[in-house]
Amino acid sequence: MDQTVMGIYNVCHEGHELDDEPEDIRVIIEGVETICSVMSVAVATAMLFGLMYTLNLSYLRELKTSFEVIQKVFFNLHGQRLSPKVQALKNKMLE
Template sequence: MGRVLKDIVAPMAQDDDVDLGRGCIIKGLCVYLNEEPGNLVKEYVGADETNERSIEETTVGIYVLKADCNSNPDDIGIVIEGQVVLQELDNFPLAVAMLFGLIYTLNLDYPRDLKYTFEVLQKIIMELEGTTLSKKAQVLKNRLCE
């Protein structure tokens, strides 16, 4: 896990972009909670039918479309039940916040493969309904309070 986290936060040392740092921390949170960041955000290079089909098959998540591997994103959006509900967002952390807000306000169940990440966002970060925590979330909260 340490090597994976090191690779995730490496871009933060090269760039002072606040949004890049926030994105690295969100992905690192997923890894720390033994969840795959790829289940939260999927990056696609180039616009073609395969990418569009993959986005339509997404239950809940964020997509990032790029023209090529090294370019800035052309589009960042949110997919719920195969439908793009928000698009042309400014950055990945904003997309995560918007996705959390949509899930919370629409009273949707958290995706099974990201339930701990969203629980931490809700109960520890946002301090909403944080009376009972799962064991993973409680361990993280205790470590943050040390």
């Protein structure tokens, strides 16, 4: 996790089954666990976006389109200005 720029981690006990709840959900930024004991991945995602906005962090180049979809399509933040890739995906989702 030290080299993780940002991410959401499910912490599970050994022998964890896929349908078991994780022991903990954590938000990592620049290798540091910034938030622990989050109640769901959805809440962790919202918290990650809030931290990125508050700390004025840029989206990772590799995940830029994914973050744009979450921000503009699912969260509907600045949803009127979409990149061509995201607009095409949104149109397909609405078909």
